[in-house]
Amino acid sequence: MSTNILWHEASILKQERREQNSHSSFILWFTGLSASGKSSIANAFARKLFEDNKQVFVLDGDNIRHGLNNDLGFDEVSRKENIRRIGEVSKLFVESGQIVLTAFISPYREDRQVVRALVEDDEFIEVYVKASVDACEKRDPKGLYKKARNNEIPNFTGISAPYEEPLHPEIVLDSEHNSIEQCVQQLHAFLIEKGLI
Numbered sequence: 192m193s194t195n196i197l198w199h200e201a202s203i204l205k206q207e208r209r210e211q212n213s214h215s216s217f218i219l220w221f222t223g224l225s226a227s228g229k230s231s232i233a234n235a236f237a238r239k240l241f242e243d244n245k246q247v248f249v250l251d252g253d254n255i256r257h258g259l260n261n262d263l264g265f266d267e268v269s270r271k272e273n274i275r276r277i278g279e280v281s282k283l284f285v286e287s288g289q290i291v292l293t294a295f296i297s298p299y300r301e302d303r304q305v306v307r308a309l310v311e312d313d314e315f316i317e318v319y320v321k322a323s324v325d326a327c328e329k330r331d332p333k334g335l336y337k338k339a340r341n342n343e344i345p346n347f348t349g350i351s352a353p354y355e356e357p358l359h360p361e362i363v364l365d366s367e368h369n370s371i372e373q374c375v376q377q378l379h380a381f382l383i384e385k386g387l388i
Contacts, residue, residue, distance in 0.1 A: 201286075205285070205286050205287075205288060207288075208286075208287060208288025209288045211288065212245070212246045212288045212289070213244075214245055214246070214290070214387075214388055215290075215313075215387050215388075216246075216284070216285045216286075216287070216288045216289050216290060216291075216314070217285060217290060217291075217310075217313065217314045217315065217316060217387060218281045218282075218284075218285060218291050218292075218293060218306070218310060218314060218315050218316065219233070219236075219290065219291070219292045219293070219316050219318050219378075220281075220293050220295075220297070220303065220306065220307075220315060220316065220317050220318060221233050221292065221293060221294045221295070221318045221320055222295065222296065222297045222303060222317065222318070222319055222320065222357060222360075223296065223319060223320035223321060223322065223366070224296065224322060224324060224327045224348060224349045224354055225296060225327060225333075225335055225336070225347075225348060225349065226322075226327040226328070226330045226331055226332060226333070226335070226336070227320045227321070227322040227326075227327055227366055228320050228322065228364075228366035228371060228374070229252075229294040229295070229296075229320045230249075230251050230252075230253075230294040231371050232294075232320060232364060232366065232371055232374045232375060232378070233249050233251070233292040233293075233294040234249055234251075234292075234294075235371050235372070235375050236292065236375045236378055236379070237249045237292050239375060239379060240290060240388070243388070245290055245388065246287075246288060246289040246290065247289060247290045247291075247292065248284060248289055248290075248291050248292070249291075249292045249293075249294065250277060250280065250281065250284075250291060250292070250293045250294070250295075251294045252273075252294055252295040252296060255273075255277060255295075256273075259276060259280070260272075260273050260276060260277075265344075265345070265346045265347075265352075266346055267299075267346075267352075270298065270299070270302070271299065271302050273295070274295065274297050274299075274302040274303070274305070274306065275302070275305060275306075277293060277295060277306070278305060278306030278309050279309065281293055281306065281309075281310075282309045282310055285310055285314050290388075296348050296354070298348045298352065298353060298354045298355060299353075299355055300355045300357065300358065303317060303357070313387075316361045316362070316382075316387075317357050317359075317360040317361050317362075318360065318361065318362055318364060318378065319356065319357045319360040319362070319363045319364065320364050320366050320374075321356075321363050321364065321365050321366065321367065322365075322366045322367040323367055324349045324350070326367040327349065335347065336349075336350065339351060361381075362377070362378065362381050364377060364378065
């Protein structure tokens with residue numbers, strides 16, 4: 192790390208951006224197994240927020256790996272770096288006064304905690320999109336579970352690599368037994384109750 196750098200203070204404060212947007216800024220961190228519905232729920236909820244005139248953006252695991260993190264693999268070290276980078280990007284969105292929705296498996300509790308520690312207490316909301324391996328494997332829209340079972344994909348979360356369920360998520364969305372729309376409604380009601388939107 193270079194020692195020849197200094198932090199440059201912004202001329203526009205986070206609170207000023209929030210006031211202009213008429214809403215708070217925070218991270219909705221969607222975590223869960225592959226095919227649990229993280230991206231589908233995040234994008235559906237982003238649409239709802241957008242239609243309510245909220246400044247919102249979705250960071251999706253696959254999409255980020257096409258650009259920012261295209262140099263990373265899926266071993267444990269790479270996964271940790273993937274989440275670290277996304278945490279830093281998410282923090283920038285919070286500073287910009289926006290609501291950022293992140294849809295990443297993020298299998299390790301420690302890594303999710305690292306991101307939580309980057310922002311203030313009320314700026315990180317862990318959203319556990321809960322579905323069993325069996326349910327996710329039956330959906331398998333990308334055919335990844337089948338490949339993992341055939342040993343074509345190493346280090347696949349839920350099959351050959353661990354997934355550490357959140358111990359105390361702010362909200363659990365049971366995507367195995369609820370539709371995307373039901374999950375969106377539950378999340379919307381939760382954020383209203385917390386006074387965040």
